[in-house]
Amino acid sequence: MAQDRGxxxxxxxxDPVMLEHWHPVVSLEELRRHGRCRTMLLDRAxxxxxxxxxxxxxxxxxxxxxxxxxxYVWASFGxxxxxxxxxxxxxxxxxxxxxxxxxxVQVSAxxxxxxxxxxxxxxxxxxxxxxxxxxxxxxxxxxxVSQNRDEILATRCRFYQPKAAVSSDAGAEVDYIYRVPHPxxxxxxxxxxxxxxxxxxxxxxxxxxxxxxxxxxxxxCIIDDASSDxxxxxxxxxxxxxxxxxxxxxYPRRLPLDPRAETPIRADKSAIAxxxxxxxxxxxxxxxxAGV
Amino acid sequence: MKxxxxxxxxxxxxxxLMLSLLGVPHEVETVDVYPEAAHLTPAFRAINPLxxxxxxxxxxxxxxxxxxxxxxxxxxxxxxxxxxxxTAVLRGEVAGWMAIxxxxxxxxxxxxxxxxxxxxxxxxxxxxxxxxxLRVIDQHLWFxxxxxxxxxxxxxxxxxxxIACFPHLVLSEDGxxxxxxxxxIRRWIDRVKRLPGFTVMSGVFATSSAx
Ligand SMILES: [Fe+2]
Numbered sequence: 455m456a457q458d459r460g461x462x463x464x465x466x467x468x469d470p471v472m473l474e475h476w477h478p479v480v481s482l483e484e485l486r487r488h489g490r491c492r493t494m495l496l497d498r499a500x501x502x503x504x505x506x507x508x509x510x511x512x513x514x515x516x517x518x519x520x521x522x523x524x525x526y527v528w529a530s531f532g533x534x535x536x537x538x539x540x541x542x543x544x545x546x547x548x549x550x551x552x553x554x555x556x557x558x559v560q561v562s563a564x565x566x567x568x569x570x571x572x573x574x575x576x577x578x579x580x581x582x583x584x585x586x587x588x589x590x591x592x593x594x595x596x597x598x599v600s601q602n603r604d605e606i607l608a609t610r611c612r613f614y615q616p617k618a619a620v621s622s623d624a625g626a627e628v629d630y631i632y633r634v635p636h637p638x639x640x641x642x643x644x645x646x647x648x649x650x651x652x653x654x655x656x657x658x659x660x661x662x663x664x665x666x667x668x669x670x671x672x673x674x675c676i677i678d679d680a681s682s683d684x685x686x687x688x689x690x691x692x693x694x695x696x697x698x699x700x701x702x703x704x705y706p707r708r709l710p711l712d713p714r715a716e717t718p719i720r721a722d723k724s725a726i727a728x729x730x731x732x733x734x735x736x737x738x739x740x741x742x743x744a745g746v
Numbered sequence: 747m748k749x750x751x752x753x754x755x756x757x758x759x760x761x762x763l764m765l766s767l768l769g770v771p772h773e774v775e776t777v778d779v780y781p782e783a784a785h786l787t788p789a790f791r792a793i794n795p796l797x798x799x800x801x802x803x804x805x806x807x808x809x810x811x812x813x814x815x816x817x818x819x820x821x822x823x824x825x826x827x828x829x830x831x832x833t834a835v836l837r838g839e840v841a842g843w844m845a846i847x848x849x850x851x852x853x854x855x856x857x858x859x860x861x862x863x864x865x866x867x868x869x870x871x872x873x874x875x876x877x878x879x880l881r882v883i884d885q886h887l888w889f890x891x892x893x894x895x896x897x898x899x900x901x902x903x904x905x906x907x908x909i910a911c912f913p914h915l916v917l918s919e920d921g922x923x924x925x926x927x928x929x930x931i932r933r934w935i936d937r938v939k940r941l942p943g944f945t946v947m948s949g950v951f952a953t954s955s956a957x
Pocket of ligand 1: 570693697
């Protein structure tokens with residue numbers, strides 16, 4: 455392991471796909487708490503310093519492009535990164551925005567996103583919360599790549615969950631929509647136990663520190679005026695803590711993009727679409743490209 | 747009885763595990779440790795001046811270290827007398843392994859906090875310290891198996907010393923410490939998991955995966 459780390463650190467990411475994207479580096483909440491944050495992005499050490507309402511990001515002494523959105527500072531080494539994806543729910547005033555924490559995980563960003571999209575592991579890894587035997591079947595759902603928005607959309611997902619959210623008081627069949635609007639970010643919409651007409655938003659914004667090392671930023675934007683921030687955070691941290699050892703025991707740690715490299719157990723449609731979408735972008739960093 | 751608790755904290759898990767093994771009814775008050783650092787606020791320091799979880803409250807009594815909590819629970823609520831045995835030899839052994847548990851917290855536990863929750867510190871140094879301890883513990887358990895001893899101390903049953911060490915060992919991979927080279931530790935982890943009243947935490951599963 456020590457050897458792997460050494461080998462990976464000698465080379466800096468030069469993948470144009472990664473360099474041209476915005477990446478989350480720190481939540482405003484964490485930045486306000488500490489004033490500054492030293493972390494890694496794409497193999498480079500970066501420092502984020504709070505400034506007014508926003509932040510300044512530096513790599514060595516040089517300024518790095520940055521913006522503030524969705525409660526996070528985002529940075530890019532690119533010349534002209536395209537605007538960050540839209541999540542309009544962040545602007546709905548009656549939603550609770552709760553940062554549930556940032557966790558270091560020894561895994562590639564692609565593996566983390568794929569796990570986030572996978573419903574099949576719920577009854578086994580999140581038993582009694584997001585799933586429960588014998589309700590193990592993943593019912594058929596739809597996946598499309600939205601051309602005009604360049605994102606993956608999985609709709610009509612349904613799963614029986616004993617405790618779908620902190621505010622749930624009974625098991626229920628829960629509707630899910632997944633969006634993957636960025637190679638390392640995914641947004642999940644699920645039925646709100648508090649408001650039948652609206653959907654709760656749960657996000658994972660992955661900061662790729664290296665090819666096999668991430669900071670996973672998670673949080674929620676939900677309709678819930680009863681639960682405390684602490685209850686919401688504890689619920690999500692318990693779930694993420696359950697995923698972490700599963701993520702870290704996946705080999706190879708980088709995501710194989712060759713469709714024949716791994717047979718996902720049920721040839722999971724969203725995983726296949728995600729890998730194909732990454733391959734179509736020409737991504738080579740943090741993945742095992744097809745044909746290698 | 748009340749436990750001030752944080753789910754992902756290794757030493758809180760030791761306290762929860764002991765309460766579960768002894769079947770002691772209690773309430774839990776979650777402290778917003780990460781990322782809010784609520785354990786360092788003046789309000790929480792009024793409960794535990796050390797600014798640490800876990801804290802156990804039993805009536806007017808309060809214990810603010812995991813060693814104190816485990817020793818108290820065993821002395822006060824273990825009718826079997828097994829968890830903190832009273833013989834000279836076992837008292838010495840338990841005290842010794844409780845000290846090792848604290849060293850595991852400072853090494854394997856610290857590596858986990860650095861890697862997972864971005865605590866300050868030198869992860870490589872913490873891992874190096876932990877590997878030295880794991881090597882000794884693995885040997886001790888391996889020779890124990892040869893002699894028919896299943897636990898850290900020489901009693902034919904587990905003690906609070908096993909419970910104090912368990913969270914740091916079962917969570918070692920979070921800190922980048924693989925247990926691949928410590929087979930006797932892996933078998934001991936399985937034995938702990940089979941104890942009546944065993945309880946999991948987020949990231950620890952009831953049965954070991956086939957790793
Ligand atoms: Fe999961």
